[in-house]
Amino acid sequence: NAGVTQTPKFQVLKTGQSMTLQCAQDMNHNSMYWYRQDPGMGLRLIYYSASEGTTDKGEVPNGYNVSRLNKREFSLRLESAAPSQTSVYFCASSVMSTNEKLFFGSGTQLSVL
């Protein structure tokens, strides 16, 4: 049972480059989320998708876009990477948006030079 799978695990970008972080879950969950984790700041929500076909901004959406491709997949895109986007990114899912029991992927460590 894979749970939540994120790719890639590591990525180094130059300022201005673009990239897409991929996330897929095999638990038939309705809701999916993207968080960033920075030292001493806990987790902050970037975007979420309460159900297939919907996406909403979280606490820190600037510089990011998302696509809920289907029920399983939720991608995060950085159109023009900035050093401030250096972080660890986590994808998560839950049965439904009202359920706070989140299942997390193992993360993507992104460095923007």
Added chain:
Amino acid sequence: AQSVAQPEDQVNVAEGNPLTVKCTYSVSGNPYLFWYVQYPNRGLQFLLKYITGDNLVKGSYGFEAEFNKSQTSFHLKKPSALVSDSALYFCAVRDSYSGGGADGLTFGKGTHLIIQP
């Protein structure tokens, strides 16, 4: 507005001793409280939650948490620590007034728990 605080960056405990990881919160309505654990190079894992009812909540891996409304606290506890409990622990809160669900969670900064053999 809701907030959560984990006052200790790091907690050191000898194996076999009881452990406590502290969490305090602030909400306008009623709190929904959660603990998550992050092992090295892994995503967070759900440990337990408090919504309403019994002030002592039991969770995974032998952990429990005590809700104290008067002190606005939700401390994580375990009677006997294991070396394998060493990890980063996050407290999270959602205000009943905020509506929604997981999108309304506020996470604390995390506490490193180190269990010494």
